[in-house]
Amino acid sequence: MTMLYFFLWIMWFVLLFRVIGDIFRDDRMNGWGKAGWTLFVCVLPFLGVFVYLIARGRGMGERDRRQMQQQEQAFRSYVREAASETPAPERTSADELAKLAGLHDHGDITDTEYAQAKAKILASH
Numbered sequence: 001m002t003m004l005y006f007f008l009w010i011m012w013f014v015l016l017f018r019v020i021g022d023i024f025r026d027d028r029m030n031g032w033g034k035a036g037w038t039l040f041v042c043v044l045p046f047l048g049v050f051v052y053l054i055a056r057g058r059g060m061g062e063r064d065r066r067q068m069q070q071q072e073q074a075f076r077s078y079v080r081e082a083a084s085e086t087p088a089p090e091r092t093s094a095d096e097l098a099k100l101a102g103l104h105d106h107g108d109i110t111d112t113e114y115a116q117a118k119a120k121i122l123a124s125h
Contacts, residue, residue, distance in 0.1 A: 015049060016041070016045060016049055018060075019041060019049050019052050019053070020038065020041060022056070022060050022063060023037045023038055023041070023052075025063055025067065026056075026059070026063060037052060040052075093121055093122065093124075096121050097118065097121060100114065100117050100118060100121065101114075
């Protein structure tokens with residue numbers, strides 16, 4: 001029986017902290033609303049938490065989802081920025097000649113254009 005009480009006590013604190021975290025996470029609620037809900041939850045904890053869950057419980061999931069999406073978006077933009085900061089490997093003349101040969105073989109450039117571009121690559125390196 002002691003383990004059951006201990007489990008319920010821990011579960012109560014998890015629920016209490018989740019509600020208090022949701023109160024302060026909600027950007028749409030003004031300061032007075034946050035103060036009122038916090039006071040209600042702290043003065044009458046059981047009643048305050050249950051009333052909060054009934055009154056604002058549906059929005060808790062939406063706020064969690066929105067925060068997770070913002071965090072994921074921030075992470076993805078960070079990864080993109082970090083990836084773009086790494087220098088691109090330098091292209092060698094062999095790479096450029098191989099690309100040029102592929103264009104010529106595919107028929108995208110003529111023989112004259114190929115010869116001119118090849119001479120330009122070989123002259124620059």
